[in-house]
Amino acid sequence: MLIKKAVDIRSSEITPESVYRQRRSLIKALVAGGALAAAGPALALGRYDLSEDAKRYPGPDWLQGKLRAAKADDGIPNEPLTPYPHVTGHNNFYEFGLDKQDPKAKAQGLVTDPWSVEVAGEAAKTGRYNLEDLLKPHALEERIYRMRCVEGWSMVIPWVGLPLADLIKRLEPTANAKYVEFTTLHDPAQMPGQRGFFSTLDWPYVEGLRMDEARHPLTLLAVGVYGDALPPQNGAPFRLVVPWKYGFKSIKSIVRIRFTEQMPAVTWNQTAPNEYGFYANVNPNVDHPRWSQATERRLPSSLFSPNIIDTRMFNGYADEVAHLYSGMDLRKWF
Numbered sequence: 001m002l003i004k005k006a007v008d009i010r011s012s013e014i015t016p017e018s019v020y021r022q023r024r025s026l027i028k029a030l031v032a033g034g035a036l037a038a039a040g041p042a043l044a045l046g047r048y049d050l051s052e053d054a055k056r057y058p059g060p061d062w063l064q065g066k067l068r069a070a071k072a073d074d075g076i077p078n079e080p081l082t083p084y085p086h087v088t089g090h091n092n093f094y095e096f097g098l099d100k101q102d103p104k105a106k107a108q109g110l111v112t113d114p115w116s117v118e119v120a121g122e123a124a125k126t127g128r129y130n131l132e133d134l135l136k137p138h139a140l141e142e143r144i145y146r147m148r149c150v151e152g153w154s155m156v157i158p159w160v161g162l163p164l165a166d167l168i169k170r171l172e173p174t175a176n177a178k179y180v181e182f183t184t185l186h187d188p189a190q191m192p193g194q195r196g197f198f199s200t201l202d203w204p205y206v207e208g209l210r211m212d213e214a215r216h217p218l219t220l221l222a223v224g225v226y227g228d229a230l231p232p233q234n235g236a237p238f239r240l241v242v243p244w245k246y247g248f249k250s251i252k253s254i255v256r257i258r259f260t261e262q263m264p265a266v267t268w269n270q271t272a273p274n275e276y277g278f279y280a281n282v283n284p285n286v287d288h289p290r291w292s293q294a295t296e297r298r299l300p301s302s303l304f305s306p307n308i309i310d311t312r313m314f315n316g317y318a319d320e321v322a323h324l325y326s327g328m329d330l331r332k333w334f
């Protein structure tokens, strides 16, 4: 996302108002004619269009039955799913490089099973767990969420996972736990973006949430996408998904969960504190210092069909989450 001091949004991505209007009326016509309705809501596990020529990820044996038993989500009315090849081929995962194509190209060798997770800090059930054991008691569910990257693009993605709240309850955080911190794998042998000179961030990648955000029913620990296991480029074997926040909060390939009293030092905020806040709530009224956040490019998009839409407060989840921030100045706590 943004270490490059260059202009991140190319001029081809800036849509003239006329094109934008045309596109809107085209979409309206399609919806009226029923052409979009079929691709829109009510997709459930096992009923995806899997005709795209893309590699799938069955996942380890222990996960397969859980994925198949996942409870389906009805989807988001009038917002079709972003096709699988885009979800799994246009990624930010700096551990594997800076380009959107790098994670898919370079992450395929990542060993994701068995996977060890450390639980640390202010909780009764700290220790080292196999992911399989950690997740054993939990049923999975499909959650179709918007994902809005701080760079200005977005997708609609059918994740499969468990509410983070369910896992937190089992780990029994103490009364001192005010935040929860997550850490991504640090393994330069497997992650070329962590090697050498061009290394961009201070590894490992760290993110965090306030406990009430972590316990919010929308907050998901994802282990799958489109009914299958997560591909490595999407953060296998498990990653956070916080749909009302910019995508960088949704940390991938987690190896440590730590409960703390202090606000954790998180990667993008540490890297550029004036550009990326701890909260990172999607907010069309607070621009990034180098670009507007008022609109977004909903993928798939192209030069001729840029598909620019208005960005919504809390990414369209204001009814569910606005109360978490009542009384907070969101310009200050961006």
Ligand SMILES: Nc1nc2c(c(=O)[nH]1)N[C@H]1C(S)=C(S)[C@@H](COP(=O)(O)O)O[C@H]1N2
Pocket (backbone or CB within 6 Å): 001, 087, 090, 091, 092, 093, 094, 095, 147, 148, 149, 150, 184, 205, 233, 234, 235, 246, 247, 248, 249, 250, 251, 252, 253
């Ligand atoms: N460990 C780690 N997690 C990460 C990132 C990263 O570079 N490293 N990128 C973040 C950003 S900026 C976004 S937009 C999302 C992208 O998730 P996706 O590739 O599954 O769409 O992952 C987030 N999680």
Ligand SMILES: [Mo]
Pocket (backbone or CB within 6 Å): 001, 092, 148, 149, 150, 151, 246, 247, 248
């Ligand atoms: Mo992002």
